[in-house]
Amino acid sequence: MRLAYAIPLAIFLFILGLGGYMLSQPKDDAVPSAMISKPLPEFELPPATEGFAGASREDFVGGEPKLLNIWASWCLPCIAEAPQLEALKEEGVEIIGIAIRDKPEDVAQFLERHGNPYTRIGADEISSLMIEIGASGVPETYVIDGAGNIRYQHIGDIREEHIPLLLAKLGEAR
Amino acid sequence: MIRSLVFTLIAAFALCMPAYAQDDMPPAPYAYTQLDDPVLEARALELMETLRCLTCQSQSIADSDAPMAGDMRHQVRSRIAAGEDPEAIRAWLIERYGDYVSYSPDVSATTWPLFAIPAVLLLAVLFALLRRLGRRSGDDEAA
Numbered sequence: 001m002r003l004a005y006a007i008p009l010a011i012f013l014f015i016l017g018l019g020g021y022m023l024s025q026p027k028d029d030a031v032p033s034a035m036i037s038k039p040l041p042e043f044e045l046p047p048a049t050e051g052f053a054g055a056s057r058e059d060f061v062g063g064e065p066k067l068l069n070i071w072a073s074w075c076l077p078c079i080a081e082a083p084q085l086e087a088l089k090e091e092g093v094e095i096i097g098i099a100i101r102d103k104p105e106d107v108a109q110f111l112e113r114h115g116n117p118y119t120r121i122g123a124d125e126i127s128s129l130m131i132e133i134g135a136s137g138v139p140e141t142y143v144i145d146g147a148g149n150i151r152y153q154h155i156g157d158i159r160e161e162h163i164p165l166l167l168a169k170l171g172e173a174r
Numbered sequence: 175m176i177r178s179l180v181f182t183l184i185a186a187f188a189l190c191m192p193a194y195a196q197d198d199m200p201p202a203p204y205a206y207t208q209l210d211d212p213v214l215e216a217r218a219l220e221l222m223e224t225l226r227c228l229t230c231q232s233q234s235i236a237d238s239d240a241p242m243a244g245d246m247r248h249q250v251r252s253r254i255a256a257g258e259d260p261e262a263i264r265a266w267l268i269e270r271y272g273d274y275v276s277y278s279p280d281v282s283a284t285t286w287p288l289f290a291i292p293a294v295l296l297l298a299v300l301f302a303l304l305r306r307l308g309r310r311s312g313d314d315e316a317a
Contacts, residue, residue, distance in 0.1 A: 128249070134271050
């Protein structure tokens with residue numbers, strides 16, 4: 001066969017092969033934050049519901065590394081995540097919640113139904129902190145060290161198998 | 175027969191509903207409200223059309239009705255209204271989400287092939303064309 005015919009055929013087969021390979025790969029449309037290892041931006045959010053304190057950057061500075069959990073009462077995976085956050089709380093981890101686009105009564109109802117793992121919950125009504133830290137969905141969880149730096153991002157709900165990794169990342173951040 | 179089909183469809187939709195569960199909060203002030211100054215609004219719109227919605231990733235934030243796209247439009251419009259430069263706002267978002275958030279890529283360590291490949295292909299075509307034309311005029315002379 002002449003080379004002039006072999007080259008387009010080879011390109012075609014390469015593209016076909018690439019397509020077949022990509023089809024066999026699991027779809028991953030998570031957008032990782034570019035804010036990892038950068039300082040947590042300055043923010044101050046009012047309480048998301050009665051009986052809680054709001055959240056600000058200062059709450060993360062000093063002391064042990066903490067988790068910043070972005071969630072919402074309208075988010076279904078957050079229900080699945082609730083028992084895992086409870087388990088992390090029992091390990092002695094302080095979790096500060098940020099409720100995205102949420103109403104005080106819905107937040108209260110969610111906590112009543114699924115338990116409260118949070119020490120504070122800030123209300124982010126226009127996703128401002130979410131955009132500040134490069135989060136693209138709900139839920140996401142960030143490890144923040146005592147100096148106020150973002151150390152690790154977990155995208156999606158936390159499942160049982162993720163707990164050891166999160167505890168390890170919290171240990172590294174110490 | 176038809177009734178049972180309709181019933182099944184309704185049941186299926188009812189089961190699907192929670193998957194579309196979203197907040198019922200009012201949108202952010204500038205999510206669906208244009209800026210008063212048409213010049214500023216045009217500047218904001220131009221930028222919004224080249225920023226990716228992160229929850230519906232093949233749409234721009236100007237096209238998307240996702241709540242997060244609305245919140246991003248609010249950020250863009252309020253920052254433009256405060257006198258920020260559109261490219262500074264783009265840079266602010268890229269700092270948070272990486273190049274992926276922008277539909278108007280700059281030359282960077284990851285994007286340079288986007289600009290280099292067309293140039294290389296064009297040069298290759300030009301080279302092949304010149305060689306072929308050159309050979310043909312050579313043939314003419316021989317004939």
